[in-house]
Amino acid sequence: MERKPGSSRADRKTTERNRRNQMKALFSKLHSLVPPQSPRESTLSQPDQLSQAANYIKNLQVKVEKMREQKERLLEIEKISTSMKNGEMIGFKSPEIRIQKMGSILEVVLVSGLDGQFMFNETVRVIYEEGADIVNASFSNVGDAMLHTIHAKVEDGDSSDERVSQKLQKIVNDAYGASS
Incomplete structure (x- = not known):
């Protein structure tokens, strides 16, 4: 079976175009999940959008950790308080x-x-x-x-x-x- 040189190249071009379209759709989806930071945000390049999304995720991780620590402190206070109440006001x-x-x-x-x-x-x-x-x-x-x-x-x-x-x-x- 002989291959036509042009068809292999066309297959690669189509595969690459599909990959680029898929990446573009994924970038767009990621960008839509990040809350807008400024009015000029719609003109950000894809690398800037990725950087902004990465910073947003890092900030969320810090907030989650702080909330987890606060929850642990509050649970400890509640545990001590409950153990000392003995059912009375x-x-x-x-x-x-x-x-x-x-x-x-x-x-x-x-x-x-x-x-x-x-x-x-x-x-x-x-x-x-x-x-x-x-x-x-x-x-x-x-x-x-x-x-x-x-x-x-x-x-x-x-x-x-x-x-x-x-x-x-x-x-x-x-x-x-x-x-x-």
Whole structure:
């Protein structure tokens, strides 16, 4: 069977034209998925459109990661709050304190009613009195409760966690009564 030299060339041209048309359609579809950034965008070249789409995808990835981290933090706050509520309205009961020592870091989690600023101030005062240096402190409003988290640096081998816990429990009992 003999081949005509012209037919092979025509087949290649047709195949290449089809490939270019398919790529053009795919570029157009990708560009239509990217929100417009400026009015002159319709005149962007294909390489610029691809670059814009790549940047848009990278920005979406960063946003998704930030949202995932925020979700994890919120779930942790909800988990702590739920574990400390014991089925009661937390805004109407005495504060609850959880102290955990992780190496040289002392983590104090205080869950109180919305009026718990006094307990937060007392907690900070007790931590300082025990010689710990507060590294950071944060709070969140969870429903009708305030969740305060304090991280303090303590000396290795120090029993600050026990002393802080005893003093804070005494403050809670004195201020809110031992009935809780």
